[in-house]
Amino acid sequence: MTSPSARATPAAAGQRGPADHERRAQIVEAADQHFRHYGYHKTTVADLAKAIGLSTAYIYKFFNSKQAIGEAICARCLSEITAQLRAIVTEPVSAADRLRRFHPTLARAGAALFFEERRLHDIVVTAVTENWHAGTTYEEELREMVRTLVVEGREAGEFERETPLDEVCLAIGETLWPFAHPLMLEDKLDRMEAATAALAGLVLRALRP
Amino acid sequence: MTSPSARATPAAAGQRGPADHERRAQIVEAADQHFRHYGYHKTTVADLAKAIGLSTAYIYKFFNSKQAIGEAICARCLSEITAQLRAIVTEPVSAADRLRRFHPTLARAGAALFFEERRLHDIVVTAVTENWHAGTTYEEELREMVRTLVVEGREAGEFERETPLDEVCLAIGETLWPFAHPLMLEDKLDRMEAATAALAGLVLRALRP
Structure with missing residues (x-):
């Protein structure tokens, strides 16, 4: 059963x-x-x-x-965030339209998880700062989704292709961490919407061909 | 005397x-x-x-x-970082050349301060996470220097002027925090050089007219 x-x-x-x-x-x-x-x-x-x-x-x-039980709980929590992002990544719209929603969705999903269910926040902080398996998997999933969007946008001619792919993906990944990490996100709740919209805009202007 | x-x-x-x-x-x-x-x-x-x-x-x-004594120590530490950045900001070269060195210099100066003088790291973490005056002043100074560079680059015709100035500065500021915050920087020491170079590149591509 x-x-x-x-x-x-x-x-x-x-x-x-x-x-x-x-x-x-x-x-x-x-x-x-x-x-x-x-x-x-x-x-x-x-x-x-x-x-x-x-x-x-x-x-x-x-x-x-x-910790292994904590890992199971954390993996479940973080997979709720990545599921929302994965839903965006697989939508049949332009890569730019999908990428534009990536930062805001990450921040909103994280804020709901980390701060509305406050007690779980502690365990996710532990997972991320102590490099638990669940935290590492989460980071890898974010990186892999960013790469998919950049590759698809390049193939569709939406994004420039001169900069090495790895460099572009690394840079975009770095722009995500302040909204992926519970401790950083906590500092930014008051400007979360403005900051994620501004960052998504910056990333998309950088990707112009 | x-x-x-x-x-x-x-x-x-x-x-x-x-x-x-x-x-x-x-x-x-x-x-x-x-x-x-x-x-x-x-x-x-x-x-x-x-x-x-x-x-x-x-x-x-x-x-x-x-705490007031701690604030004095912190202000001195953080001003060592901002002094290095301010030296870049006032150099008589293009805004793009100055901005390209901003992220790497911030990260290197922070790494030297927070991790080579390990005990001081604790006090800076306290200052930043508990919103001490010294931490807030530091953030404001970073923001103000970014703004100076963007404005000067716009005036010189190096950078695009269509995106609202506040939005651009907010976005660039967000790209700095992972390297300005001691806890975040600690997670990134192994990829600090590659990540800051990639981010500076991303920001400069976004600023193209």
């Missing part, structure tokens, strides 16, 4: 045992509740075991460590 | 008493040594008083609080 929360655990680090197990989903759900309520740092594996009525040893059949 | 360290205290918040006083410079020097050695958070005003052979009450004649 596939649990409705099986999506909770996409290829996160430190997991073991059968991937599609109801208990795994149950552990992730309990952890999600606890981390929101009490915060990641104050929750122990023993707290989770008690909440579900399992032994800690049973939980360790599925996850190496508390 | 003007102490050689009078430059230590440019218009920082929370200071009082005569500006140009040898004791003030002595306090700042002692604080600088202590903050480097033991860190900002572990140093107390009593430690400083003891080191100089003064009473804490005497120190409070010059500074409102430990």
Whole structure:
């Protein structure tokens, strides 16, 4: 049986045992509740075991460590952001139109995730600053989506092709981090819309043929 | 008598008493040594008083609080970065040539300050994340220098003038923060040169008339 929360655990680090197990989903759900309520740092594996009525040893059949459970939660959170961006990337409109919406969508999705669900913010900060697998995957996905848009725009003749592709993608990637990183985004909530629109405009002017 | 360290205290918040006083410079020097050695958070005003052979009450004649002393140290540190940038801004070469060196110089100066003098890094992180006066002044100075370069480049016909000036300056400012903020810069030390060169290139392509 596939649990409705099986999506909770996409290829996160430190997991073991059968991937599609109801208990795994149950552990992730309990952890999600606890981390929101009490915060990641104050929750122990023993707290989770008690909440579900399992032994800690049973939980360790599925996850190496508390961090591995945190990774699963983080991966789920961050995949909500990347799913919104991926929806833009695959739309049948010009690359410029898609790229223009990339920065604002990233910032809005991050703001909703990090600041409206405040407790989860702590875990995402930990993931990004301690280079958890989930944070690294997130950065790689953003980079790969930017590359897709630039390549498609170049192929369609929308964007200049003289600058090395890697250099262009690196630069655009750098313009995203202030809105991808929860600590940076927090500083910018008041000017988020203006700043992301201005940055998207700058990037598109730089890409003119 | 003007102490050689009078430059230590440019218009920082929370200071009082005569500006140009040898004791003030002595306090700042002692604080600088202590903050480097033991860190900002572990140093107390009593430690400083003891080191100089003064009473804490005497120190409070010059500074409102430990933070006010920290502000003076921070302002001095950050002004070392902005001095390097200001030297670029006033060079008699094209605005494009000056702007091209802005991101790399900011990153290198920050890396030297934040990571080679590791203990001071902590105080600058505190200043930037807690919106100390010194951090805010630093951001304003960066913004103002960017504006000067863009305006001069526009006047010289080097840069496009169709996009609203405020929008362009806001966007370029956003491209600087990942290299101005100690926490962000720390994540990027390995790709700092490539990333700042790529960003400067992107900005200059965006500014083409």
